Structure formats: structure tokens, C-alpha cells
Amino acid sequence: MRKYRVSMLCVTALIFFSGCDRSIQDPNVVFSEKHKDPIKELEKTSKETDHSQFGYKQTFYVPIYSDIYTDKDNRKVLLSATLSVRNTTLKKPLYINKIDYYDTGGTLVKSYLRDPIELPAMATLNYIVEKEEDKGGSGANFIIEVEGIDDTVTPVIEAVMIGNFSNKSFAFMTEGKPVVH
Secondary structure, three states, X not given: OHHHHHHHHHHHHXXXXXXXXXXXXXXXXXXXXXXXXXXXXXXXXXXXXXXXXXXXXXXXXXXXXXEEEXXXXXXXXXXXXXXXXXXXXXXXXXXXXXXXXXXXXXXXXXXXXXXXXXXXXXXXXXXXXOOOOOOOOOOOEEEEEEEEOOHHHOOEEEEEEEEEEOOEEEEEEEEOEEOOO
């Protein structure tokens, strides 16, 4: 009987601690082709690049809705969001220097980059903000800074939000807008 209890305790601890590994649960890892964080993978490719020769640099504001209000009772529905940064050039890489996530009050929630990342020609970086991440609020946003060899590397930056309320589902998108400094 004692061996049974010890075995059950070990199995329970193993199940509990395996649930604590965020990389297994992170949809950005789960849904990526290599099952690795797409931002960390791209950080490795940009370290030896000389950014002093770049002629294009732009900052974008991308609205994200972590939640929206549904009715007069002020009930809110949590939303998941996918941030999409697309390099639209056929031959030139785009460099992303900053991906910062802010809440409704303008407070920085998370800075996603430690180092610039290189987005190859015609490539897309998708990043998911989970529905359970409700720190952003209805006025959340990303600030994204990009640069490249010249202004032909202007990216397309969008966010798609999805959610459901009762028996209804909905989706909508927002576009990144250049920030004037």
C-alpha cells in the first residue's frame, strides 16, 4: 500500500509540474513549424547585420483589443489576437527592432524583443496574444519599430482578433499606422 501511495504521489507531481512548462502551452510555440518561439528563432539571424547603412526606419502603432464590451450590463468578452508583420519585398529582408505591448492606460505590459530580428523577403511573423491574457484591455496596442535598406521594405502590419459570446462568434482586424515622432 505504501508503494502505491508513493507511486501516486510521483505521478501527481509529474503531471503538476509538466503543466508549468509555458513553452508547451504557448500557442506561438505549439503552432510554429519547428515548435519553437518564432521571435527567438528570428533573433538568431540578425546579430551580425550592420544597421548603420539602413535608409528606412519607421515606428507603427497597432491597436489590439484584449476585450470588448457586449451589452448595456458592461459585460466584457475576452479576445485572442494574432499580430502579423509581413515583409512585402521579393528580395530584401526587413528588420524588426521593437515589439512592445501596452495596456489601455499606456503602461508597457511586455517587451517581446531583446535583439533585432531579421524577417526574410516575403516572410511573415505571426504572434498570438492569448485570450486569457487580459492585461491589455480594450485599448491595448503594440508599438513596432522596423528598418531596412530603403523604403521599399515597408511592411504590412495587421492584427486579427477573434472571440465568442453566447452562441455567436466574431472576428475583426486592425491595421498598423505609422507613428509621427
